[in-house]
Amino acid sequence: MATNSSTAAFYVVGLLLLIHSGYSSFEFHKLSIVSHYHGSLPIDIVLETVIAIIIIVIGAITSVSNTPVLSLKGEQINSRSKFLKFIEMKDAVTVIESIGLSDYEELNTRVGFINIIKKRREYSEWLGQST
Amino acid sequence: MARDIIYYNPSIDANKQKLQHVQDIASLALGVGAGVLTLESAYGFIFYFVGLTVANFLFYSICCENQPKKFFVKPLQDVYLAGIFTNIAGYIMMWCLVYALVKSSS
Numbered sequence: 450m451a452t453n454s455s456t457a458a459f460y461v462v463g464l465l466l467l468i469h470s471g472y473s474s475f476e477f478h479k480l481s482i483v484s485h486y487h488g489s490l491p492i493d494i495v496l497e498t499v500i501a502i503i504i505i506v507i508g509a510i511t512s513v514s515n516t517p518v519l520s521l522k523g524e525q526i527n528s529r530s531k532f533l534k535f536i537e538m539k540d541a542v543t544v545i546e547s548i549g550l551s552d553y554e555e556l557n558t559r560v561g562f563i564n565i566i567k568k569r570r571e572y573s574e575w576l577g578q579s580t
Numbered sequence: 581m582a583r584d585i586i587y588y589n590p591s592i593d594a595n596k597q598k599l600q601h602v603q604d605i606a607s608l609a610l611g612v613g614a615g616v617l618t619l620e621s622a623y624g625f626i627f628y629f630v631g632l633t634v635a636n637f638l639f640y641s642i643c644c645e646n647q648p649k650k651f652f653v654k655p656l657q658d659v660y661l662a663g664i665f666t667n668i669a670g671y672i673m674m675w676c677l678v679y680a681l682v683k684s685s686s
Contacts, residue, residue, distance in 0.1 A: 467609070471616045475682045478618070490617060498613045502606075506635045509605040510642055513598040532643035533598060533651040534591035540650065541588035552590040 459508025466501035470494050521549045587653065595651050599639060600663060606635035607667035608674050615678020628671050629664070636660050 473494045480486070514532050517525040526547050528534065535541045545551050610631040614624045640648065640659050648655035 463609070467612055467616070471612070471678065471682060474616045474618065475684075478683060495617060498616045502609045502613045502631065505609040506602070506606045506638060509602045510639055513601055513643065530645060530651070532645070533595045535650055536587050536591045536595065536653065537650065538586040538588045541591045 453511070453514075456508050456512040459504055459511060463501045463505035463508060466497055466504065470497040470501060473497070518544070518548055520547060592653065596658070598643070599659060602635065602639050603632065603663040603667050604670065606632060607671040610635075611671040611674025612678050614671070614675040615680075615682055618679060618682055619675075624675055628668065632664060632667065633660065636663075 474490060477490060477494065481488070510532075515528045515530065515534070517527045520526050526544065528544050529540075551557070607628070610628055613631070614627050617627075619627055636659050640655070644651055644655065644659075648659070652658040
């Protein structure tokens, strides 16, 4: 998940509001015992909590936005959609084709299983042929 | 005759993972909120269902960019119904924890 500055700002503001409303609620319950008050929670604490939750949810939504991908030529390529990825094959492959790498690249190439000795032998044979 | 649509599975998984990320954070934040508001019994669960549906609606309207069929196979079911019971455990955990902290003086 991408974490950019706007996401961090949403999270910080939302968490601060939530902590503040939590402390206010704690104080309210403490004072209501001392003063034998039997009322409901003040509306400003309720509003602060609801606003904090909405801000945190918006922060979570901004955090899932697509990040630009780097192609093999070194260009930054942005997806046509801002948040999610297209699921239809005809739309999904446009980005993959422009990068030159697929999501299955790790399975296709298997870098860890390359037989380096064999590759070196082939290379030295090729060198011997060319000279 | 309708043409069969071929789907690209890594994109389906990536979209579901993003939705799950939003729902995780929303359910934890809602749990903290329910604890702060010191909700009890059915009110807490109503708060969760309403709150998560609002969060899902925000995700649906902002992220799907008015063409949900392009991002989910069954948009309404995947966004609104799939994650509602899997995230309830995290909600209850935060609800109980924050409720105990806020009410600890009484």
